[in-house]
Amino acid sequence: MLTYTASRIGQTIIVLLIISFIAFLLVANLGDPLSALLSADATVAERAALIKQLGLEQPMLSRFASFLTNFLQGDLGTSYRTQEPVAKLIVERLPATVELAFVSLIFTIFVGIPAGIFCGVNPKSPISRGIMLFSITGITLPNFVVGIALIAVFSVQLAILPSFGRGETVSLGFWSTGLLTVSGWQAIILPAITLSTFQITFIIRMLRTQLMEVGQSEHIRFARARGVPETTIWFHYAVKNTLLPVITMLGLQLGNIIAFSVVTENVFAWPGLGSLFLQSIQAADIPVIAIYLIFVGAVFMIINLAVELSYPLIDPRVLRRK
Amino acid sequence: MSMPLLEVKDLTVTLSRQDRQIMALDNVSFSIKPGEVLGIVGESGAGKSITGAAIINLLVPPLRRTSGIITLAGERLDTLSPRALRSVRGGRIGFVFQDPMTSLNPVITIGRQLIDTIRTHLRLGRDQARRKAIDWLDRVGLPNPDLTLDRYPHQLSGGMRQRVVIALALCADPVLLIADEPTTALDVSVQAHILQLLRDLHRESGTSMLLITHDLGVIAKMADTVAVFYAGRVAEISPVKELFTRPRHPYTEGLIRATPALTAAGEIQLNPIAGAMPGLGALPNGCGFNPRCPKAQDDCRTIVPPLTQQDLSAFACFHPLERSLVQ
Ligand SMILES: Nc1ncnc2c1ncn2[C@@H]1O[C@H](COP(=O)(O)OP(=O)(O)O)[C@@H](O)[C@H]1O
Ligand SMILES: [Mg+2]
Numbered sequence: 001m002l003t004y005t006a007s008r009i010g011q012t013i014i015v016l017l018i019i020s021f022i023a024f025l026l027v028a029n030l031g032d033p034l035s036a037l038l039s040a041d042a043t044v045a046e047r048a049a050l051i052k053q054l055g056l057e058q059p060m061l062s063r064f065a066s067f068l069t070n071f072l073q074g075d076l077g078t079s080y081r082t083q084e085p086v087a088k089l090i091v092e093r094l095p096a097t098v099e100l101a102f103v104s105l106i107f108t109i110f111v112g113i114p115a116g117i118f119c120g121v122n123p124k125s126p127i128s129r130g131i132m133l134f135s136i137t138g139i140t141l142p143n144f145v146v147g148i149a150l151i152a153v154f155s156v157q158l159a160i161l162p163s164f165g166r167g168e169t170v171s172l173g174f175w176s177t178g179l180l181t182v183s184g185w186q187a188i189i190l191p192a193i194t195l196s197t198f199q200i201t202f203i204i205r206m207l208r209t210q211l212m213e214v215g216q217s218e219h220i221r222f223a224r225a226r227g228v229p230e231t232t233i234w235f236h237y238a239v240k241n242t243l244l245p246v247i248t249m250l251g252l253q254l255g256n257i258i259a260f261s262v263v264t265e266n267v268f269a270w271p272g273l274g275s276l277f278l279q280s281i282q283a284a285d286i287p288v289i290a291i292y293l294i295f296v297g298a299v300f301m302i303i304n305l306a307v308e309l310s311y312p313l314i315d316p317r318v319l320r321r322k
Numbered sequence: 323m324s325m326p327l328l329e330v331k332d333l334t335v336t337l338s339r340q341d342r343q344i345m346a347l348d349n350v351s352f353s354i355k356p357g358e359v360l361g362i363v364g365e366s367g368a369g370k371s372i373t374g375a376a377i378i379n380l381l382v383p384p385l386r387r388t389s390g391i392i393t394l395a396g397e398r399l400d401t402l403s404p405r406a407l408r409s410v411r412g413g414r415i416g417f418v419f420q421d422p423m424t425s426l427n428p429v430i431t432i433g434r435q436l437i438d439t440i441r442t443h444l445r446l447g448r449d450q451a452r453r454k455a456i457d458w459l460d461r462v463g464l465p466n467p468d469l470t471l472d473r474y475p476h477q478l479s480g481g482m483r484q485r486v487v488i489a490l491a492l493c494a495d496p497v498l499l500i501a502d503e504p505t506t507a508l509d510v511s512v513q514a515h516i517l518q519l520l521r522d523l524h525r526e527s528g529t530s531m532l533l534i535t536h537d538l539g540v541i542a543k544m545a546d547t548v549a550v551f552y553a554g555r556v557a558e559i560s561p562v563k564e565l566f567t568r569p570r571h572p573y574t575e576g577l578i579r580a581t582p583a584l585t586a587a588g589e590i591q592l593n594p595i596a597g598a599m600p601g602l603g604a605l606p607n608g609c610g611f612n613p614r615c616p617k618a619q620d621d622c623r624t625i626v627p628p629l630t631q632q633d634l635s636a637f638a639c640f641h642p643l644e645r646s647l648v649q
Contacts, residue, residue: 218424226412226439
């Protein structure tokens with residue numbers, strides 16, 4: 001268990017280093033900080049001073065080292081677009097994205113898992129067939145179509161939910177939350193549904209397939225031959241066998257929700273990291289783009305780490321396969 | 323004659339395939355007396371496992387029992403409600419599966435699987451059930467039973483797992499144990515231990531047993547009475563000694579001659595029956611064995627021979643063997 005944990009953490013750190021190196025290369029090669037930071041009429045001396053100040057004349061590796069050092073000290077560079085520290089931009093936008101991801105995940109878990117188990121246990125019931133039909137729609141429709149359709153119905157036709165923004169937020173020091181106000185909740189419902197539609201349908205389909213497969217297995221037949229009640233068989237014996245892939249997928253989904261909420265945030269003018277990323281791309285704001293990419297990579301790696309560390313608790317065979 | 327513990331009468335199981343109904347078991351009848359070990363023997367695909375599963379209604383589509391009466395101590399099993407059936411499964415009839423590598427739930431501890439089974443059938447508190455579970459692990463010969471309770475199946479060897487499977491089948495004190503090829507998936511060296519264990523437990527508790535195997539060696543060691551299956555039908559039912567010394571059905575004789583034997587000259591002799599057992603839905607008219615039978619005549623090719631009792635044996639053959647195999 002200890003070696004398992006240590007090796008997982010080690011791997012995570014290595015991958016994070018690689019991601020930050022790639023992001024650094026992006027900044028170092030794509031961006032032109034001089035033209036971005038200098039005014040058009042800057043002198044050659046000013047130019048040389050800035051080169052010195054940014055350390056641009058140093059060899060690549062030592063520049064990466066100082067990039068990392070600064071990074072770890074919280075200096076994420078300066079945005080070309082707004083001339084503000086990148087760290088400040090990220091911290092401003094983070095709560096909106098995290099809260100949206102959190103609410104979407106809650107929807108995913110509380111709708112997707114029960115529906116998936118139901119479809120896996122009763123694959124032939126009319127309700128299951130209905131759910132599966134709905135889930136095909138959910139899996140094929142692009143995110144922005146779902147978002148626009150929801151806006152058309154609930155914001156335009158019925159006019160009961162807002163179509164853009166976060167509503168009122170409450171500041172808790174470093175964190176501004178929309179989850180403490182009614183308008184905040186009203187604002188988050190549509191984007192969260194949009195974002196979770198795909199995830200919900202995905203979880204339903206996966207749980208169903210997994211459960212139907214486990215349901216055929218010899219150990220479930222044996223449990224039946226011992227008279228174990230069907231509820232125990234399905235909700236404990238069978239479901240526990242599907243947890244490994246389900247937790248893995250949920251982790252990946254959460255990463256996806258945080259990383260790729262770009263489209264949804266754009267449709268709902270949600271002031272999160274996704275919209276920041278889009279604005280930065282339009283302005284070729286390389287430092288922000290690079291940090292965003294590192295952030296996304298880190299989110300994926302950390303979630304993945306948490307998922308992998310939970311494996312031995314779910315399925316003790318994991319430790320032996322190593 | 324005492325009343326049989328288990329009686330299977332005219333059990334017919336069909337397999338639905340597209341538009342066809344194929345018979346997988348055709349009017350199978352046999353019975354088991356209290357305390358008796360009935361061996362079912364036959365080639366792979368003869369319908370042995372389907373018979374075992376049909377008794378506790380464990381068949382899943384496309385297989386379906388279409389007719390037949392099954393009684394346990396006089397009580398009909400084939401008409402039970404699902405709820406009553408659950409108390410028979412694992413309660414009055416224990417079932418041992420073939421492959422201990424797949425028949426235990428890999429993510430649930432052995433203790434939990436045992437305790438769940440015990441508490442399904444016996445009104446015991448957690449602690450009592452736990453003690454009974456430890457007791458059973460001890461009885462089936464697992465070292466450190468209280469530690470084993472918290473183990474997962476993958477932490478045990480195949481032989482140890484099969485001991486757990488046997489404990490799971492017997493833990494609610496059933497009156498009948500159905501063991502479907504309980505040693506087939508195991509190493510040869512382990513097989514003998516498991517057979518010995520089954521025999522000891524049978525002797526201790528007096529539980530009746532339906533032992534399904536393709537191995538005449540296992541039959542010779544374990545069974546009191548033997549039912550020989552061929553292509554979904556019963557070919558012969560005889561006391562074990564009678565079966566080996568005076569087989570009546572030509573197929574039974576073929577099976578016995580097909581097992582390796584040492585000749586007087588010290589050579590190993592093997593006489594497999596020519597041809598192969600017909601697959602499902604490919605039964606010839608008349609007796610299923612007639613294409614491979616040295617004694618087949620016209621009647622064998624047109625009429626299915628009924629099971630008839632003569633002396634100690636019952637057999638489904640118009641031209642039974644008369645000679646004894648031992649000189
Ligand atoms: N679920 C199933 N679907 C289709 N055919 C089956 C199924 N189960 C068993 N059979 C067929 O029924 C016949 C008898 O099977 P079985 O009782 O398992 O034989 P065995 O005597 O080897 O235990 C075989 O031909 C087998 O292929
Ligand atoms: Mg079989």
